[in-house]
Amino acid sequence: MLSNLMLLFISILVSSFIFTTHSYNNKCLRHQEILLLQLKDELIFNSSLSTKLVRWNESGECCKWHGVECDASGYVVSLQLDGEAISGGVGDSSSLFRFKYLQKLNLAYNDFGYTHHIPKGIGNLTYLTHLNLSNAGFVGQVPSEISSLTRLASLDISANSLNLEHPNLEMLVQNLTELRELHLDGVNMSSFHERKSQGHIISSHLPNLTTLSMVGCGLYGPLPQSFWQLHSLSILRLDENDLSAVALHDLVSNFPSLATLTLSDCRLKGCIPSTFANLTKLIHVDLSHNSLTGSLPSTLFANLIKLIHVDLSLTP
Numbered sequence: 001m002l003s004n005l006m007l008l009f010i011s012i013l014v015s016s017f018i019f020t021t022h023s024y025n026n027k028c029l030r031h032q033e034i035l036l037l038q039l040k041d042e043l044i045f046n047s048s049l050s051t052k053l054v055r056w057n058e059s060g061e062c063c064k065w066h067g068v069e070c071d072a073s074g075y076v077v078s079l080q081l082d083g084e085a086i087s088g089g090v091g092d093s094s095s096l097f098r099f100k101y102l103q104k105l106n107l108a109y110n111d112f113g114y115t116h117h118i119p120k121g122i123g124n125l126t127y128l129t130h131l132n133l134s135n136a137g138f139v140g141q142v143p144s145e146i147s148s149l150t151r152l153a154s155l156d157i158s159a160n161s162l163n164l165e166h167p168n169l170e171m172l173v174q175n176l177t178e179l180r181e182l183h184l185d186g187v188n189m190s191s192f193h194e195r196k197s198q199g200h201i202i203s204s205h206l207p208n209l210t211t212l213s214m215v216g217c218g219l220y221g222p223l224p225q226s227f228w229q230l231h232s233l234s235i236l237r238l239d240e241n242d243l244s245a246v247a248l249h250d251l252v253s254n255f256p257s258l259a260t261l262t263l264s265d266c267r268l269k270g271c272i273p274s275t276f277a278n279l280t281k282l283i284h285v286d287l288s289h290n291s292l293t294g295s296l297p298s299t300l301f302a303n304l305i306k307l308i309h310v311d312l313s314l315t316p
């Protein structure tokens with residue numbers, strides 16, 4: 001009797017599990033499938049290196065195709081096309097920009113050969129929360145259309161051959177109030193210093209920015225006021241810029257929540273300030289390849305109980 005009850009109970013459990021998984025099994029919408037196949041057809045990619053696109057075909061549920069995710073109604077919301085050896089076929093009128101509910105787009109590690117600009121059509125994808133175009137071989141000015149993607153929480157355009165001039169960084173992020181992560185490594189930002197225009201734009205508008213990476217961006221001289229207002233930063237990477245005009249003390253006192261601070265090869269001068277001891281959340285610090293001087297009192301690190309990694313190499 002007991003075992004019969006148990007069996008019944010288990011079978012109810014199992015059937016309700018099957019029922020639940022079924023009801024969440026997003027059915028591919030025919031027009032989304034057609035759009036996906038159209039996109040595959042337009043994209044120029046090396047099919048012997050592709051692992052996802054190359055397998056998109058009409059057999060099977062399109063929401064389960066590799067790199068594709070749909071929402072409960074069957075609209076495509078995520079396209080992970082990173083590392084697909086794509087070398088072209090993403091013009092401004094590409095089918096890509098007709099997935100109007102797309103939230104996540106990853107085109108990182110593709111092969112646009114430094115001959116393609118970031119397409120302006122990207123501005124049509126107003127639901128995007130995650131945009132990753134890193135290491136893709138894009139060239140030229142970052143299009144202002146990105147500044148209208150006001151839902152972006154994460155933007156990664158690092159390691160291409162890009163310029164941020166018109167718009168400059170402040171204009172680009174002016175309305176991107178939801179940003180949490182911003183990766184701009186290798187983007188030429190020499191105009192970050194032209195402070196004539198928008199003084200405090202970053203400050204008032206990026207309250208939630210916790211990660212900022214600007215390695216090798218051609219920064220030099222004093223940094224704009226707006227930068228110093230990013231008080232929520234937890235990860236800050238500014239390696240390979242000329243920060244000889246920046247006081248380490250200011251970096252320490254303006255960003256009290258830092259867990260990672262990397263400033264390798266930044267032409268930093270002077271000594272490590274005693275206020276460094278206030279950065280109690282610090283885990284990783286890299287100050288290598290600078291011209292820092294002075295001694296390191298043991299009190300400096302006494303309160304930094306989370307510290308795992310400190311690199312002060314090649315510092316006289």
Ligand SMILES: *[C@@H]1O[C@H](CO)[C@@H](O)[C@H](O)[C@H]1NC(C)=O
Nearest residue numbers: 045046047048049050085087
């Ligand atoms: C595609 O990749 C393979 C493997 O790397 C390479 O041999 C081939 O030449 C590539 N094809 C094209 C058209 O680039």
Ligand SMILES: *[C@@H]1O[C@H](CO)[C@@H](O)[C@H](O)[C@H]1NC(C)=O
Nearest residue numbers: 054055056057058059060065
């Ligand atoms: C069609 O897609 C299925 C599932 O991804 C795959 O196993 C099959 O090889 C594909 N067929 C062709 C012709 O690409």
Ligand SMILES: *[C@@H]1O[C@H](CO)[C@@H](O)[C@H](O)[C@H]1NC(C)=O
Nearest residue numbers: 092093094095097098121124
């Ligand atoms: C992008 O939006 C503009 C204006 O709404 C529209 O004219 C254009 O056709 C759209 N592009 C694509 C590829 O959907």
Ligand SMILES: *[C@@H]1O[C@H](CO)[C@@H](O)[C@H](O)[C@H]1NC(C)=O
Nearest residue numbers: 082108132134154156181183
């Ligand atoms: C962008 O995509 C690449 C490759 O998938 C990944 O390594 C990188 O971490 C991504 N960037 C962000 C900010 O998630």
Ligand SMILES: *[C@@H]1O[C@H](CO)[C@@H](O)[C@H](O)[C@H]1NC(C)=O
Nearest residue numbers: 147148167171172173174175
């Ligand atoms: C930001 O939004 C405001 C108000 O909607 C608008 O006037 C301004 O042009 C936008 N800025 C950018 C850079 O898109």
Ligand SMILES: *[C@@H]1O[C@H](CO)[C@@H](O)[C@H](O)[C@H]1NC(C)=O
Nearest residue numbers: 176177178179205206207208
């Ligand atoms: C910042 O994050 C908090 C907590 O996640 C959220 O409540 C708030 O709306 C965010 N602010 C903006 C401007 O996105």
Ligand SMILES: *[C@@H]1O[C@H](CO)[C@@H](O)[C@H](O)[C@H]1NC(C)=O
Nearest residue numbers: 163164165188189190191218
């Ligand atoms: C960066 O952009 C500025 C202004 O457009 C230009 O003068 C400079 O040569 C660029 N630097 C690099 C390394 O491309």
Ligand SMILES: *[C@@H]1O[C@H](CO)[C@@H](O)[C@H](O)[C@H]1NC(C)=O
Nearest residue numbers: 256273274275276277278279
């Ligand atoms: C930071 O450190 C200095 C001296 O090392 C100390 O006087 C100051 O009160 C500290 N500030 C905070 C906010 O802890």
